[in-house]
Amino acid sequence: MIPYDAITDFQVLTSEDHELFRKVVRQFVERYLEPRVKEIEETNSIPRDLFKLAAENGFMGLGIPEEYGGQGSDYLNVVIYTEEVSRVCPAFSTATLARGLFTTPVLFFGTEQQKRNYIPPLARGQKFAAHATTEPGAGSDVAGVKTRAVRKDGGWVINGQKYFITGADKADYFVVLARTSDPPSRHERWRGLTMFIVERDNPGLRVGERIQVTGLKGSMPSEVILNDCWVSDDAVLGELGEGFKVAMTTYDYGRVGIAAQAVGVLQGVFEKSLNYAAQRVAFERPILAFQAIQFYLAEMLRDLEAARLLTYWAAHLLNKGLDERSIIAASLAKLFATEAAERASLRAIEIHGGMGVAIDGMVERFLRDTQIMKIYEGTSEIQRLVVIRHLVRKVLGFEV
Numbered sequence: 001m002i003p004y005d006a007i008t009d010f011q012v013l014t015s016e017d018h019e020l021f022r023k024v025v026r027q028f029v030e031r032y033l034e035p036r037v038k039e040i041e042e043t044n045s046i047p048r049d050l051f052k053l054a055a056e057n058g059f060m061g062l063g064i065p066e067e068y069g070g071q072g073s074d075y076l077n078v079v080i081y082t083e084e085v086s087r088v089c090p091a092f093s094t095a096t097l098a099r100g101l102f103t104t105p106v107l108f109f110g111t112e113q114q115k116r117n118y119i120p121p122l123a124r125g126q127k128f129a130a131h132a133t134t135e136p137g138a139g140s141d142v143a144g145v146k147t148r149a150v151r152k153d154g155g156w157v158i159n160g161q162k163y164f165i166t167g168a169d170k171a172d173y174f175v176v177l178a179r180t181s182d183p184p185s186r187h188e189r190w191r192g193l194t195m196f197i198v199e200r201d202n203p204g205l206r207v208g209e210r211i212q213v214t215g216l217k218g219s220m221p222s223e224v225i226l227n228d229c230w231v232s233d234d235a236v237l238g239e240l241g242e243g244f245k246v247a248m249t250t251y252d253y254g255r256v257g258i259a260a261q262a263v264g265v266l267q268g269v270f271e272k273s274l275n276y277a278a279q280r281v282a283f284e285r286p287i288l289a290f291q292a293i294q295f296y297l298a299e300m301l302r303d304l305e306a307a308r309l310l311t312y313w314a315a316h317l318l319n320k321g322l323d324e325r326s327i328i329a330a331s332l333a334k335l336f337a338t339e340a341a342e343r344a345s346l347r348a349i350e351i352h353g354g355m356g357v358a359i360d361g362m363v364e365r366f367l368r369d370t371q372i373m374k375i376y377e378g379t380s381e382i383q384r385l386v387v388i389r390h391l392v393r394k395v396l397g398f399e400v
């Protein structure tokens, strides 16, 4: 069963508490979020009061240990929240959980001081945060980051441009990846990068225009410009020159959240399609009576449950710790679930006929949202690379 070691690696442990929590999120979604989805789509923004309500329900503290003001770091709870929200509005899960790309590296690599300073206000939903790695010239190729930080006045001066930064428009804190030294060799391009924490009120940091993208309306990313942005040594997150590792660990944890978004989309479009097929009449019969439609629905359900099991399994392995097993599982889950969500969204459009492509039908938006899920936190091609690299390392003991 390579690359796994034992049957026990395939456990998915869900509990009554998880189900109770799911019901709480469902209630929140039905009561507060669902009635606002159209408004979010049309205005391309998420009303502030929804963030406040999410914080009051403790959702901003998911995945964060209680000692730093969070609800505990059970990744299955993060997955359940993300899935339930994304069933109705994937953009809201992006907007509320983007801060995970800040809290994860701080929790794993930060000093105690950094954790105490930054995590509790984020867990309480009083502050927001963003993760700034991508640049116009470096996305998948994180080691190609051109932003530079050089020594000055006992600290660092950062200069560069970051692109596609989710939540930058309202973020109070950023993690920023910058090159602090040249790589020692062509084969070690990833060395010499350092992650920094930069606060919004730093005069050297400016949030530029929002970038209009095809989906996830309400959670548009922005450009972030660093112009002679001075930070002290206290802003260094993790080891100097080891920022690549900080970024990769962040994505190893984050991917399971994107897989969960895709599971939510699969659930949402499946339910919509089933209901529509049962009530839409053509040729004097509900279209659900046609075998073609029945087969579409059966295939959607197959993909939904397979994606859900992969995602819960990856979350369970992450709960046990970050290793080759959980990293491979999280990448498999993201790869499968996002591609399955794309297929299911297309099918949903077909089942809905003209209403499938009508903007007011509120179905086609899921297809637009899935295009982003397939890209951020590593494209499908990058997930395949992650899987094969970790597989070869674990099973054969060398690097490819």
Ligand SMILES: Cc1cc2nc3c(=O)[nH]c(=O)nc-3n(C[C@H](O)[C@H](O)[C@H](O)COP(=O)(O)OP(=O)(O)OC[C@H]3O[C@@H](n4cnc5c(N)ncnc54)[C@H](O)[C@@H]3O)c2cc1C
Pocket: 130, 131, 132, 133, 134, 137, 138, 139, 140, 141, 163, 164, 165, 166, 167, 213, 221, 372, 375, 376, 377, 378, 379, 380, 381, 382, 385
């Ligand atoms: C809506 C949105 C929000 C985002 N939010 C954030 C954020 O908050 N913070 C942040 O830092 N970034 C963010 N990103 C950036 C995102 O992570 C990158 O867009 C993504 O990693 C891909 O990088 P790229 O766009 O530069 O594409 P490229 O890396 O240029 O890739 C282009 C194509 O080449 C393929 N490719 C690249 N390298 C390889 C390879 N080695 N093998 C095979 N194929 C390859 C890719 O799969 C892709 O198909 C966001 C992006 C979007 C669209």
